Amino acid sequence: MRDAITGLIGQYDQLGRYLDRSAIDRIESYFDETEVRVLAVEIINREASELVREASQRLFQADPELLLPGGNAYTTRRLAACLRDMDYFLRYASYSLIAGDSTILNERVLNGLDDTYKSLGVPTGPTVRSMVLLADVLCERLLNDGVPQDRCALVRQPFEHMASGLAASDVRQR
Numbered sequence: 001m002r003d004a005i006t007g008l009i010g011q012y013d014q015l016g017r018y019l020d021r022s023a024i025d026r027i028e029s030y031f032d033e034t035e036v037r038v039l040a041v042e043i044i045n046r047e048a049s050e051l052v053r054e055a056s057q058r059l060f061q062a063d064p065e066l067l068l069p070g071g072n073a074y075t076t077r078r079l080a081a082c083l084r085d086m087d088y089f090l091r092y093a094s095y096s097l098i099a100g101d102s103t104i105l106n107e108r109v110l111n112g113l114d115d116t117y118k119s120l121g122v123p124t125g126p127t128v129r130s131m132v133l134l135a136d137v138l139c140e141r142l143l144n145d146g147v148p149q150d151r152c153a154l155v156r157q158p159f160e161h162m163a164s165g166l167a168a169s170d171v172r173q174r
Contacts (some may be wrong), residue, residue: 001108002028004100030100036142036151037097043141044094051141052086055133063126069128072122086130089162096158105158110165117166128163135159 002010008026009151012019019027044051060066066073066082073079092109096102117124139152 001095001099001104002101003012003098006145007101007103012114033100033151034156036147036154037100039145040097040138040142042053043138043145044090044097047141048087048090051090051134051137053082054137055130056083056086058133058136059126059130062129066126072126082130085127089131089159090149093162094160096161097155102158102161103120105161106165109162113166124166128167131159131163 005027008023009019012023035086060073065071067079068074073082089109092105095108096105114124117127135156139155142152142155143149
């Protein structure tokens with residue numbers, strides 16, 4: 001798994017170039033954001049089950065049909081699979097946050113997810129919403145810890161990357 005720095009160095013190495021001002025600025029930016037990245041991952045590590053619980057409650061409150069007969073979270077087994085997937089997305093978002101590179105989510109999460117969900121008949125709409133809700137809940141925790149609002153955009157990046165990647169492959173958006 002690569003990170004923002006090794007990816008940048010790799011690009012310059014392939015071109016046979018020294019790091020220029022633009023590259024150095026990107027590296028400085030990565031390190032300037034480190035405190036927020038680490039704080040977000042600490043919250044995820046400490047409160048993963050609570051973050052998933054809160055995001056899932058919001059999802060099911062907005063779309064209660066998911067829990068009714070015929071809904072994709074109906075039955076204990078399907079609900080458990082939904083919560084497991086949300087936890088999976090949260091865990092991989094934490095890796096992406098530390099790495100400072102959302103593209104690592106393509107290989108680890110998005111490649112094959114569309115096919116898997118198609119084969120299982122899982123609608124992507126609620127899944128995409130759950131990713132956004134996870135970001136919302138995490139940002140609320142960060143704001144409560146005194147992180148400035150503008151830093152939440154950085155924390156939302158991996159969730160938005162997964163959501164837009166899955167939404168772009170749209171199985172049955174509802």
